[in-house]
Amino acid sequence: MSLLDDSHPARRDEGAPPAADGFSPNADGSLLSADGASLNADGSCLNADGSLLRVSGLSRWVAGPRRWGWRRERQPVLKAVDFAIRPGELIGLAGVSGAGKSTLLNMMLGLARADSGEIWCQGRRIRPGSVRALRWYRRVVQYIPQDPAASLDPRMRVRELVREPLVHLGIDGDHQRRVSEALAQVGLDGSFLERRPESLSGGQAQRVAIARAIAVRPRLLLADEPLSGLDLPVQAKVTQVLKSLNHDAGIALLLISHDLSVVCRLCQRTLILDAGAIIEDRPTAALFRQPAQAHTAALLRAATTFSTALSTPVPPSEAAGRRPTTQEIPS
Numbered sequence: 622m623s624l625l626d627d628s629h630p631a632r633r634d635e636g637a638p639p640a641a642d643g644f645s646p647n648a649d650g651s652l653l654s655a656d657g658a659s660l661n662a663d664g665s666c667l668n669a670d671g672s673l674l675r676v677s678g679l680s681r682w683v684a685g686p687r688r689w690g691w692r693r694e695r696q697p698v699l700k701a702v703d704f705a706i707r708p709g710e711l712i713g714l715a716g717v718s719g720a721g722k723s724t725l726l727n728m729m730l731g732l733a734r735a736d737s738g739e740i741w742c743q744g745r746r747i748r749p750g751s752v753r754a755l756r757w758y759r760r761v762v763q764y765i766p767q768d769p770a771a772s773l774d775p776r777m778r779v780r781e782l783v784r785e786p787l788v789h790l791g792i793d794g795d796h797q798r799r800v801s802e803a804l805a806q807v808g809l810d811g812s813f814l815e816r817r818p819e820s821l822s823g824g825q826a827q828r829v830a831i832a833r834a835i836a837v838r839p840r841l842l843l844a845d846e847p848l849s850g851l852d853l854p855v856q857a858k859v860t861q862v863l864k865s866l867n868h869d870a871g872i873a874l875l876l877i878s879h880d881l882s883v884v885c886r887l888c889q890r891t892l893i894l895d896a897g898a899i900i901e902d903r904p905t906a907a908l909f910r911q912p913a914q915a916h917t918a919a920l921l922r923a924a925t926t927f928s929t930a931l932s933t934p935v936p937p938s939e940a941a942g943r944r945p946t947t948q949e950i951p952s
């Protein structure tokens with residue numbers, strides 16, 4: 622059975638567990654594959670530890686600054702990073718500029734080289750791994766860019782932009798339906814299909830970028846500062862879209878953000894990265910209430926000071942403690 626085949630258990634999201642090749646029943650009714658991956662009652666496949674994705678001992682070294690008369694020393698950018706993402710989890714990744722957040726994300730996307738470590742997804746080793754495994758992985762894990770304007774080809778219409786990953790990854794089926802469904806999931810109607818990126822607002826462009834990512838029906842979205850170029854009301858709208866994708870479609874999210882208030886609002890668990898090492902990995906509420914590390918406390922203090930200094934007026938919906946209405950949120 623091909624890993625790229627939609628009939629593979631990892632791609633099957635509905636129905637009873639199949640009598641999948643290489644899987645045998647466990648005492649608890651779940652199934653276990655020959656490589657230790659477990660198959661859930663709903664037919665989806667996980668790593669042996671129950672996680673959707675596991676990063677283990679991921680490290681990266683780069684050449685340090687050139688100093689006259691000295692050999693250039695290598696310095697670490699990522700230091701044996703370990704963490705796991707469970708199905709449907711919302712995880713925040715925060716840290717100061719240069720902490721290694723984007724490097725980690727690029728490695729998780731298979732775009733940057735790692736010097737050591739492994740990445741496992743749904744019971745398959747992706748790093749080190751085959752090109753074929755990486756191609757399969759791109760259907761499971763998708764990316765939301767920071768700057769949608771730069772990521773959307775200005776010559777293409779929204780219909781083509783959202784369809785492109787389906788063609789690129791060789792996904793069969795009714796593409797037109799998938800494109801319409803993905804746009805509806807991000808709150809954009811059919812009138813956007815023929816528009817080009819130049820005619821979209823920042824929030825609309827970001828939602829098209831999210832639609833591109835979810836058209837392939839991934840299980841996990843990796844997002845590097847997806848809200849940073851947007852003003853506050855549009856941030857609220859995109860945050861709402863991410864929340865509903867998680868709630869309605871069960872898509873897990875790893876969100877990189879400088880803005881700890883975004884992480885606090887959206888994420889159940891937060892990882893703090895400092896100089897290439899994860900120094901905290903805890904439920905968000907506990908971490909914000911009582912940070913275990915002085916570095917985290919300093920990050921929280923800096924975020925509070927910054928938001929107080931900005932003294933942003935509170936939108937009427939937030940002041941009233943309710944969700945903003947669609948009239949209150951610009952698109």
Ligand SMILES: Nc1ncnc2c1ncn2[C@@H]1O[C@H](COP(=O)(O)OP(=O)(O)OP(=O)(O)O)[C@@H](O)[C@H]1O
Nearest residue numbers: 683684698716717718719720721722723724725879
């Ligand atoms: N190829 C490379 N060569 C040299 N240094 C690198 C390379 N890639 C990353 N770095 C360094 O690694 C560190 C982490 O970079 P990274 O872009 O991951 O940080 P970041 O946490 O995403 O920062 P920001 O919040 O500013 O986006 C930086 O000091 C960067 O200069």
Ligand SMILES: [Mg+2]
Nearest residue numbers: 722723724845
């Ligand atoms: Mg970065």
